[in-house]
Amino acid sequence: MNKYCYSFQEGNGKDKALLGGKGANLCEMTQIGLNVPPGFVITTATCRQYLENSDLPEGLMSEVKQHISELEEQTGKRFGGQTDPLLVSVRSGSAISMPGMMDTILNLGLNKQTLQGLIEQTDDPRFAYDAYRRFIQLFGKVVLNIDDEKFDVHFEKVKRQAGINADIGLSADHLQEISELFLQVVQDETGHPFPEDVYEQLELSIKAVFDSWMGKRAIDYRREFNITPDMANGTAVNIVTMVFGNMGDDCATGVGFTRNPGTGENEMYGEYLVNAQGEDVVAGIRTPKPVQEMAHEMPKMYEQLVELRNKLESHYKEVQDYEYTIERNILYCLQTRNAKMNATAMVKTSVDMVEEGLITKEQALLRINPELLEQLLHPQLAPDHNQPPLATGLPASPGAASGKCVFDADTAVRMGGAGEQVILIREETKPEDIHGFFAAQGVLTSRGGKTSHAAVVARGMGKPCVAGAEDIKIDVKRRLAIIGDTHIREGDIITIDGSNGNIYLGAIPTIEPTFSNDLNTLLGWADEIAEIEVYANADTPEGARLAASYGAAGIGLCRTERMFNAEDRLPLVVDMILANTLEARESALAKLFPIQRDDFKQLFVAMSPNPVTVRLLDPPMHEFLPSEHQLLEEIDALKQYALIIKGQKVSLEMLGQHIELPTPFNELTEELVNEAISKKELMLQKVRDLYEVNPMLGHRGVRLGMSYPEIYRMQIRSILDAMAQCYKERIPVQPQIMVPQIITSQELKKVKEIVDQVKQEIEQHYRIELDFKFGTMIETVRACTRAGDLAQYCEFFSFGTNDLTQATFSFSREDAENKFLPLYNESGILQDNPFEILDVKGVGQLMKMAVEAGHQTQPNIHIGICGEQGGHPESIRFCHHIKLDYVSCSAPRIPVARLAAAHAKLLEDEYHPV
Numbered sequence: 046m047n048k049y050c051y052s053f054q055e056g057n058g059k060d061k062a063l064l065g066g067k068g069a070n071l072c073e074m075t076q077i078g079l080n081v082p083p084g085f086v087i088t089t090a091t092c093r094q095y096l097e098n099s100d101l102p103e104g105l106m107s108e109v110k111q112h113i114s115e116l117e118e119q120t121g122k123r124f125g126g127q128t129d130p131l132l133v134s135v136r137s138g139s140a141i142s143m144p145g146m147m148d149t150i151l152n153l154g155l156n157k158q159t160l161q162g163l164i165e166q167t168d169d170p171r172f173a174y175d176a177y178r179r180f181i182q183l184f185g186k187v188v189l190n191i192d193d194e195k196f197d198v199h200f201e202k203v204k205r206q207a208g209i210n211a212d213i214g215l216s217a218d219h220l221q222e223i224s225e226l227f228l229q230v231v232q233d234e235t236g237h238p239f240p241e242d243v244y245e246q247l248e249l250s251i252k253a254v255f256d257s258w259m260g261k262r263a264i265d266y267r268r269e270f271n272i273t274p275d276m277a278n279g280t281a282v283n284i285v286t287m288v289f290g291n292m293g294d295d296c297a298t299g300v301g302f303t304r305n306p307g308t309g310e311n312e313m314y315g316e317y318l319v320n321a322q323g324e325d326v327v328a329g330i331r332t333p334k335p336v337q338e339m340a341h342e343m344p345k346m347y348e349q350l351v352e353l354r355n356k357l358e359s360h361y362k363e364v365q366d367y368e369y370t371i372e373r374n375i376l377y378c379l380q381t382r383n384a385k386m387n388a389t390a391m392v393k394t395s396v397d398m399v400e401e402g403l404i405t406k407e408q409a410l411l412r413i414n415p416e417l418l419e420q421l422l423h424p425q426l427a428p429d430h431n432q433p434p435l436a437t438g439l440p441a442s443p444g445a446a447s448g449k450c451v452f453d454a455d456t457a458v459r460m461g462g463a464g465e466q467v468i469l470i471r472e473e474t475k476p477e478d479i480h481g482f483f484a485a486q487g488v489l490t491s492r493g494g495k496t497s498h499a500a501v502v503a504r505g506m507g508k509p510c511v512a513g514a515e516d517i518k519i520d521v522k523r524r525l526a527i528i529g530d531t532h533i534r535e536g537d538i539i540t541i542d543g544s545n546g547n548i549y550l551g552a553i554p555t556i557e558p559t560f561s562n563d564l565n566t567l568l569g570w571a572d573e574i575a576e577i578e579v580y581a582n583a584d585t586p587e588g589a590r591l592a593a594s595y596g597a598a599g600i601g602l603c604r605t606e607r608m609f610n611a612e613d614r615l616p617l618v619v620d621m622i623l624a625n626t627l628e629a630r631e632s633a634l635a636k637l638f639p640i641q642r643d644d645f646k647q648l649f650v651a652m653s654p655n656p657v658t659v660r661l662l663d664p665p666m667h668e669f670l671p672s673e674h675q676l677l678e679e680i681d682a683l684k685q686y687a688l689i690i691k692g693q694k695v696s697l698e699m700l701g702q703h704i705e706l707p708t709p710f711n712e713l714t715e716e717l718v719n720e721a722i723s724k725k726e727l728m729l730q731k732v733r734d735l736y737e738v739n740p741m742l743g744h745r746g747v748r749l750g751m752s753y754p755e756i757y758r759m760q761i762r763s764i765l766d767a768m769a770q771c772y773k774e775r776i777p778v779q780p781q782i783m784v785p786q787i788i789t790s791q792e793l794k795k796v797k798e799i800v801d802q803v804k805q806e807i808e809q810h811y812r813i814e815l816d817f818k819f820g821t822m823i824e825t826v827r828a829c830t831r832a833g834d835l836a837q838y839c840e841f842f843s844f845g846t847n848d849l850t851q852a853t854f855s856f857s858r859e860d861a862e863n864k865f866l867p868l869y870n871e872s873g874i875l876q877d878n879p880f881e882i883l884d885v886k887g888v889g890q891l892m893k894m895a896v897e898a899g900h901q902t903q904p905n906i907h908i909g910i911c912g913e914q915g916g917h918p919e920s921i922r923f924c925h926h927i928k929l930d931y932v933s934c935s936a937p938r939i940p941v942a943r944l945a946a947a948h949a950k951l952l953e954d955e956y957h958p959v
């Protein structure tokens with residue numbers, strides 16, 4: 046036989062799926078001896094059955110009656126009784142807490158007769174009528190769907206006529222009058238009298254709470270927070286004996302956290318109201334007092350409350366968020382659940398609870414969602430600001446920033462260049478807006494999702510971004526953003542918070558991120574437990590220093606071309622590319638050599654003594670040249686200019702007068718201009734020579750190294766020369782040379798030959814021995830299939846999962862993210878964006894194959910991942926599972942990755958991918 050109900054003494058406190066979070070905890074608290082009013086839970090399974098059949102299952106109400114009689118026995122009161130009536134609350138509660146989304150009815154069991162009983166029982170008619178009018182309104186609203194307003198007009202009218210401002214000033218007579226008016230509202234609105242039968246009240250309420258599971262509010266909430274049926278399916282109903290915080294000055298009601306959820310401080314935290322019912326605290330009818338005041342106002346009660354809090358924490362071993370009511374100096378606990386806290390508080394409470402001996406280090410690590418830590422490394426809004434947001438979009442890239450609004454990238458650059466802080470606002474961004482991103486403090490778009498161009502680029506740069514704020518109308522022509530009736534013009538200051546998507550008018554102060562001692566302690570524990578190490582992707586010495594300060598154990602990817610793009614180098618790089626002979630190219634390379642060497646040296650020193658993985662040149666060469674279109678325009682302009690100069694000369698001659706031209710004109714002789722034209726034409730020719738239909742699959746990576754070995758030779762020499770210089774200065778450094786885009790061991794062998802030669806030359810020159818690693822990226826499908834072979838020629842593999850994902854899916858990332866990937870994700874064709882979260886089922890299988898083959902050839906081969914996915918906790922779990930040695934991610938992701946690495950180890954037993 047089905048069992049629909051569990052009393053608080055018998056329900057299993059661990060079974061939140063069946064009893065809901067609130068119900069399970071009410072059972073658990075009862076069973077550990079906390080003072081919970083007697084009650085019972087109707088299961089979520091019953092709710093599902095009800096929703097399916099649109100009717101309560103047979104036998105439910107008789108079970109309910111049985112449990113009610115148990116309550117009657119325990120309390121000595123009678124449900125529907127004329128004397129000493131039992132009143133109950135009917136409360137919703139699903140497996141996952143959905144605050145305020147579903148309904149609760151208080152004071153159920155009141156009718157004309159029990160009301161008299163309540164008056165006699167309490168000797169307090171005012172209290173009784175107050176409870177009654179609250180019940181009629183709540184029942185009317187929740188069960189009978191009558192608008193609050195219909196009741197409120199009467200309530201306000203009585204107050205007005207009596208000349209009373211605060212509810213508390215209403216007398217018993219007033220409340221009686223209100224109750225009668227309310228009963229009339231029910232009659233008028235429904236055509237029926239208010240139900241007098243208490244079991245009918247109860248049955249209707251149970252149905253209403255079940256129905257609220259499918260209410261619009263609840264459905265929207267579940268969609269917003271991705272609550273799936275396997276996480277929570279249906280609501281339980283909790284029937285709880287009423288206790289009253291509103292029976293006089295020895296009564297109170299309050300809510301509390303067992304620790305401060307803003308700072309994590311171990312202190313009493315919360316608010317209470319004397320002589321009030323629970324909902325008054327939440328509804329803000331009266332301003333509650335901080336719980337500390339109870340120590341003076343009701344010292345005995347305060348002592349009990351401290352005791353309750355200590356019991357809750359020592360039992361749940363987690364910070365709790367609890368509700369309580371004091372009825373005539375007796376404290377009852379009505380609810381508890383794990384508290385929601387910000388990242389700072391989570392970290393502090395974890396460290397404190399370990400030090401207090403409450404939890405183990407493992408538990409301290411596991412209770413924190415790694416993603417939460419990202420908050421800590423971006424500027425945050427000052428926590429005490431209390432400005433309401435003007436609008437909200439999607440939290441697309443974390444961090445907060447303020448600045449003047451600009452509506453296009455050029456203006457961003459102009460104002461940014463003049464030292465202004467700016468926020469770039471666009472409907473959506475395109476690749477040609479990129480210079481605006483560099484100049485702006487943050488980016489705001491009115492369209493697009495979390496994988497939109499704006500979101501992806503801003504995240505890559507670590508700049509705050511709010512995307513898809515659809516309430517904003519952007520009028521670029523008029524340089525205006527309109528939100529409701531607020532007009533924001535270019536130059537007006539706004540603040541955006543990319544961690545939650547909020548947009549504010551004006552500047553709100555931000556606080557800079559700090560790596561607190563607590564965070565250091567916590568991540569130190571994570572490092573002790575984790576097996577997989579966390580490296581950083583960094584291209585500059587500053588980047589490396591930052592990464593080291595966040596605890597990176599090395600650099601997993603340094604992209605050398607980032608150094609090529611700097612202003613003082615680009616002309617040299619262009620010369621190298623334009624060179625048509627080996628000699629010409631080598632002379633350009635000779636000029637680049639010392640520059641690269643010094644860059645590397647700084648980088649190695651910044652990371653000393655940890656490894657730095659340098660990738661040899663990867664992108665196609667045309668990326669360093671201007672576009673064909675741009676060159677054509679420039680050549681055209683120069684030619685026009687040459688004509689003007691010529692025309693000027695001719696006209697002067699024809700006029701037969703000798704006129705001195707001002708100097709700048711003199712200097713720009715025809716000759717100079719023609720020289721510029723021919724250089725540009727040479728570039729144009731080169732750009733056309735280098736043209737490829739699909740450059741990302743073209744002449745790039747090691748293929749360049751095969752065609753122009755002198756380029757790789759120069760880079761290898763810079764790396765090893767820098768290393769030798771560090772050795773001479775007794776600075777321990779560990780460079781690793783990494784070759785991109787390998788498809789066959791033959792390529793690797795050829796690069797290795799260059800490495801060996803250069804190594805020998807440098808060792809001889811400096812008279813030292815160099816000890817470094819040589820390895821390859823694994824980012825083509827073929828490399829995965831040939832990994833066993835590749836392992837013969839190298840000491841490490843690093844999965845370049847950006848390219849490997851593109852290759853596996855045959856997607857180009859930009860096209861996918863801008864065109865069809867959002868649709869694929871929304872419609873569930875693909876669950877995640879594989880460029881953010883490693884595609885375990887596809888790409889992951891290739892990786893697994895390569896790891897196994899690599900280990901077979903060379904058991905000690907060191908293997909890591911340097912794609913963007915390397916900073917994502919889900920991906921890290923998989924990488925740990927297939928036994929990678931390290932993950933490498935951007936600096937702000939390092940704390941996330943360090944914690945995730947520990948989680949991966951601790952949760953390995955329950956991880957079963959595909």
Ligand code: ADP
Pocket residue numbers: 082133134136137144145146149151285286287288289322323324368369370379380
């Ligand atoms: P929510 O899930 O929205 O918090 P609850 O079911 O917790 O809703 O109830 C709403 C309010 O009513 C809370 O303040 C709660 O403490 C109070 N309440 C619920 N049941 C009782 C009861 N049996 N006696 C006194 N107060 C109650």
Ligand code: MG
Pocket residue numbers: 368380
């Ligand atoms: Mg509650």
Ligand code: MG
Pocket residue numbers: 663785824845847848
């Ligand atoms: Mg690549």
